[in-house]
Amino acid sequence: MVTQSLDDSLQPPAADSGPFPAAGGCQPPADLRQQVRQYDERAAVGTWPGPRYRMIHRTLGQGPALIWLPGIAATYRTYALVLNRLGEGFRTIQYEYPGDRKGDGARLGRITHDHLVDDLIGLMDHLDIGRAHLAGISFGSTIALKALERAPERFSRTVVQGAFAHRRFTAAERLALFLGRRVPGTVARLPLRQTILAYNNKMDFPRIIEDRWPFYLEENGQTQIRALAHRASLVARLDLRPSLARIDAEILLVQGRDDRIVPHRYFEELKAALPRSESVVMPTVGHIPHITHAESLAKLIGDWLLTCEPASCTRDPAAGTAPCGAGGQDGAACPARAWANGSGDQVHDRKPLA
Template sequence: MADNPEIGRRILAAGIATNCHDLGEGQPVVLIHGSGPGVSAYANWRLTMPALAKRMRVVAPDILGFGYTETPPHTRFSMPLWLDHLIGIIDALDLGRVHVVGNSFGGALALALAAKAPERVGKLVLMGAAGIDFPITDGLDMVWGYEPSIETMRRMIALFSYDQSRATEELATLRYKASIRPGVQEAFSALFPAPRQRWVSALATPEAEIAAIDKPALIVHGREDRVIPPSNAERLFRLLPRAELHMFGQCGHWTQLEHADRFNSLVGDFLAGAA
């Protein structure tokens, strides 16, 4: 495991042994990954972390239920539980006020943090974000209902990407193997059991609370996203009083991978700029 790039440092956060990447210096930014099968902070942010770490301190944890973070037996997953874990990470590393970048599920968690604990948040970046109520897409239902096989993983990667050449056998095999590590599928299947529309709602912050978030916010979305609808980004843009919106064309759910250089530049400039 020592040569596995998905393994960072081990910290105790809210009583949970948590896998966390921590690199760079300066103003801390916390990167919160999405909820796909086999996901980890490294898998989600591997092209983002080194770019942002040139300008600030980057912390990218595996949130409870995902990656290489401990999942205690009989855990009942919920937004309050994930929020407690995220705050525990911030406290364990003594980060103080942080910028937050959230992808998909991570966007919902970032929104919840900004709404419930605004004193902990500087700026907010929401990429392909959940966090508001919407009719579940076929794509998201497929992601949350994943049953392990290389073929299913290949179709999942194709779903995430506009550029279908990304759905390679190598990537499908790597993510499939990550999804079948001991205990991983058991934990994943407990995250969002059917009927899954209720979990979209459970991740949502009330619109009145979103409208009260007085933080600079950058909303990023792929126009061809088939997992989280682009209309989410437009709704968040209307709700958040200090928001700006960037929509990438020819881009699916993986903006940070499909348009890595432009995404890193856009987010880095936004976070480094004056509030």
């Protein structure tokens, strides 16, 4: 295994104001609420009347299809900044899980984790997407991993962040799961919610982006309790470890070094089990880089999924769905891979890709 370091531009939140920080200085961080307004203005909203619920989906950008699989407790707005940036080079699609929206028709007690994979593939068929990249965030990574094992012909390179193949729940988490099935409303009404979120995540919001903390609390608080409890119950029964060795897909594992939600041992477990994985550890980053380091995360994902600049690719990434490959035109080095040879604290582990 080769260990490399990544570009310094991945680290400081101060650089998170545009896709490429200006040379010679940092720009101020982007305004998340303004980014949400921009996303709402530009993204196309659609509905798929699927077999289990009416799914709301949002599409932004043109290019290779990139389906964004959200975390366990988030609204679409929390991903606005990262998808605004990725939308510059991809056709990004994000969608809501069953129970996220009142009146969506979901009967949560009947919906299994396998059904969530069925719904992902069903949405692709509905949108006439033959093959797509995936980006799975925490809980979304479990859907991505199972989809790659079940239908590898439908997916190209995939990125997962804060990923896991199984989770051990604490006694407090099991109690919350039990109560959550019986309490209506949103998680904003749950006692100690802000205290727990602050313990797990507040350290990831330095002063320069401290205005993002209230935004995060507001959006997290809009999660429906029963929907969250349903997804947590799926995780409690899930164990993907036996199938990992059968996933013959190129996967980038992204982990925040300071992640308190998904411990580092789960990251190491995936690294050891997935035969064609690469991995990145982002320093000074916790569990939610899509909020604290959105620009950096978008650049990392975009550069890895399209392994060379579209203008330099022998193959046209917009015409197909497979990545460009390791080299540029006529075997030349790919410009978009230049960050992999930069300097910084990020650790980049690569296994040979057969």
